[in-house]
Structure formats: C-alpha cells, structure tokens
Amino acid sequence: MVERFTGPLSGLAQKIIRQFWPGPLTLIFKIKEGSLPEAVTGGLKTAAFRMPANQVTRDLIAAVGNPLVGPSANSSGKPSPTTAQHVFHDLEGRIAGIVDDGPTQLGVESTILDLSVETPTVLRPGGVSVEELEAFLGQEIISDKHKVGQKETPKAPGMKYKHYAPSAQVLMVKTGDWPEALAWAQTRSKAVAILADQNIITIPGLQVYDLGSDVVAASHALFAGLRHFDQDPKIKYILAQTYSQDGLGAAYMNRLNKSAGEQYFSKTLNLD
Template sequence: MMITKIYANTEVDQAAAEIKLGELVAFPTETVYGLGADATNEQAVKRVYLAKGRPSDNPLIVTVSSPEMAAEYIEDFGSYGQKLINDFWPGPLTLVFKIKPGSLSSAVTGGLETAAFRMPENEVTRKMIELAGVPIVGPSANSSGKPSPTTAQHVFHDMEGKIAGILDDGPTKVGVESTIVDLSIDSPAILRPGGVTLNELEDTLGVKVLSDQHKVGAKETPKAPGMKYKHYAPAAQVLIVADKDWPQALEWAANQKEKVAMMALSTTLENSQIPGNVVTYDMGADLTSATHRLFDGLRHFDNDEPVNWILACSFKEEGLGAAYMNRLKKAAGDQFFKAKID
C-alpha cells in the first residue's frame, strides 16, 4: 500500500514535485480540500477517479494559479467571464467556459467541449500549482458521495494509502465548495450554489443570472460536479428539521432505541429539552458558522460517533443559505422531518 505523507505548508515544493511526477496530492482551499493531479497528464487524472471511486462522466474542476494559466485552455473569457474574474478570483468561484479543441483530455472534461476553472484564494495551493507549472484537477478529496473534507485529517481518513500526499494548511474557512457558474451559454447560470451568492453575481454582471440549473438527467453528462450523483452523504440517514419542528423531532428521537444525532445552532441546543439518547453537534451562532461546520459535523457522526439518524437544522434558501441547503438536501436525499399535525 502507498504511504500517504502529510506535507506542512512550508513543504509546498515537495508537494509540487509529486504533482510533476504524476502523483496525487490533496491540497487546501478556502472552501474544502481538493484532490490534485496534473490536469495535462491523462493517466494521473484517471487515477483521481479511481482514488475517489468517482463516475468517469462527472467532470473535474481545473484549478489554476492565475487567469493567464486558465487562458491557455479557454477559447475566450468573454465580458462576463472577465468581470467575474476581476471581482472574485482568487476566491470561491468556479467558471465554466468553452475550451480550445483538444486542449484538455476527455478524462478532465467528461467528454464535453467545456471545462470548469477555479483560482483558489489559498496562497499555499496557488504556490504549489505555480511550482508544478501545470494546472491541476481539483475535485474534493473524499471518497465519492461522502461528506467533503475540511481538514487534512478528513482527507487522510478517506485517502490513506491511495494518494502520495496531503498538503496541510489547517481547517478551511468557507466549509462548502465553490459556486459554479456556466458561462458557456448565452445567459450566465449557477450550476452549483456556494460562497459567492446570486446577488453578488448579479451585482457584478448587471444581468439576471439563472439559479435553478442544479440537476441533470440520468443519461446526461453534467457540466460540473454535484449535479447528478448522490453527494455529501454520511452512512446515517439525515433528516432536515425546520426551526418550528425541533420539539417534535426531539420527541421522535426520544422514542428511538438507538442514539440519534442533533446538528443545530447554539441557541437551539441551549433552549431545547434534549433526550438522553440524543448526541449533539454545535453548528455555531448563525448560517455562516453552520455552513463552515456542516461537513465536519456529518463526518463526526460517520467516523467518531456513529449513529443511524442525524437531525440537522435548516435555513432559508437565499444567499449563503442556498449553498448550505443544496449540500444538506443532497446529504439527506431531500428527506425532511415531518412533524405530525394535530
């Protein structure tokens, strides 16, 4: 079995050397940890699918250190692309462009004539890409379908023995993956909500951005990750709980024979009568902290304190709440706790 080394953020040159050799190295971003391989090395890219157990028609994001690196593969940024790059790169925004014919392997694009590009805020990762001299593919560094990793330890749990190394730069900041916007069509469209919100995109572009493009059909190849297959799901069944339904959800939990997990805001935990068989995870004070902690909480009840049921708090699907609920709904398979109506 391969030995997976954890590189400190001062050892970025060693991580870059592994990428040059065609090895896989997990890397930090401001959103989640990604799984990196030379995007121009088809064999290395194919090994990413194997390491993750990921369907090969699910395209990979191309992660770059600069707009200039991305321009080598893209036909034209266009006015919308240039505006979004100016305002949000580096940052948690991925942009889908038409690419130059033959510039990237179908292993990267899923056989499409488009590819998704991202320039992360994390300086350590940008330095690694710069030293490697090539863009890298960057799907989340977890087993396919499982909650995304927000620490190097999460990556090690899923990828030990499967990849050469993990570049450790501490916990991520945002906690959910980047917003993905399709610029390969006439009207900009959000394919996956994330840290950059609909309002921010429309303010920059001055036009309406489509925001209901998150799913594709069973036989359709998605333009971006997270649109087709089950994502972010722990072993336990997740039930989404509306604020008003917590009393009944906890009453239901008390009647279960096994432990039930409760992922809720601090105020909810403080003001609830929590049964003895319910274990809790504090999601913090607000939506921002809850988004940051979502994947960590799901992983906690997968790896550290296994349960069969997870009750998780919900938010309005607007602003950052759209990104939070997008991930939570996928983790839950769209299952909500249904309170009984008297």
C-alpha cells in the same frame, strides 16, 4: 493560464475574474478541441476553472506551471473534506500525500458559474451568492435546479440527486417541527443525532454537534458535523437544522438537501 485551453476570454468573463478571483467562484468555459484530455473533461466540451484564495495552493500551481486537476478529495458521494484529517480518513493508501494548510476557511465549496451558455447560470451555489453576482453584473443570473441522473455526466460537481451523504439518513427539520422531532429523537436517543445550534437544542442524552449561531458558522461546520456522526455506526438518523435560502443559506441548503436526499422530518414518515 486559462486562455491556453479556452482561447481569448470574453469581456464578461474578464470582468467576473477581476472581481471574484482569487476566491470561491468556479467558472465553466468552452475549451479548445483537444486542449484537455477526456480524463479531465469527462468527454464534455467544457471545463471548470478556479483560482483559489489559498496562497499555498497558488504557490504550488505557480511552481508546477500548469493547472492542478483533480476530483474532490473524498470518497464519492460522501461529505466533502474540510480538514487534512478528513482527506486522510477517506484516501489513506490511495494518494501520495496531503498539502495541509489548516481547515478550509468557508466550509461549503465554491459557487459554480457556467459561462459556456448564453445566460450565465449558477450550477452550484457556494461562497459567492447569486445576489452578489447579480448586483455586480447588473443582470439576472439563472440558478439551475437540474439534477443529473446516475448515467449522466454532470457538468459540475455535486449535481447528483444524493451527494455529501453520511451512512445515516439525514432528515432536515423545519423550525416549527423541532419539538416533535426532538420528542421522537428522545425515544431513540442512541440511534439519532442532532446537527443544529446547541444553544437551541439543549436536551440531555442526545448527541449534538454544534453548528454555531448563524448560517455562516453552520456552512463552515456542516461537513465536519456530518463526518463526525458518520464515525458512529449506531447512528441511523441525523436531524439537521435548516436555514432560509438567502445569500450563503442557498449554499448551505443545497448541500444539506442533497445529503438528505431531499428528505424532511415528518410524523408521517415510516421511521423505525
């Protein structure tokens, strides 16, 4: 199905597909001229393709006989949906229906790997880590840190400077800064929420969304937590737990970083 739009795939592309599809890996290919409308490509000469691991989705694609094309099922710039309820909240009245096969398995979206360039480049970290790709291919993978401007067409979703953002300002908290951050939060308890491991952050009176005990659990819960606090208009700040950027931590921190606009908690910040 992909080759209808790209022409014959390279040996490298076929090798990657055999290993990682179906699964959380999106691949960007150059496409044949005129094979897809501009509404799909955004005017680019490339397109992103993924075979999802979800069987219901694959059955739907097979029944249609064509790729399914669409943007993320959420309001632009807001946290990604991980349940059908999240989709309904954002898109009620603007879509015909929702195929509900339960919550997403991973939480964070797929890794996006650009194979339209000479050296394979990860444009967005996700469920397949850079380390996994490098180990499988036996070569270095570039991890692109580029952010697109407001008027620039992104080659992949989630590349804009601020993305996945709730209405409240997210502040990332480094491990050593939690005592000071929590002391500040206690002085503004109704306006500040905590997105962290509840076993660590145990202060009465603060609103806490439990991210779980490790980065795997946190990656699954991150968007649901951001959306949870987005329903309370009194919350002005969300203090969020950070993780090292190894393995799945790269995907977690990529999403958290963009939801916060790269803003960390600091006593020097001018916080009202």
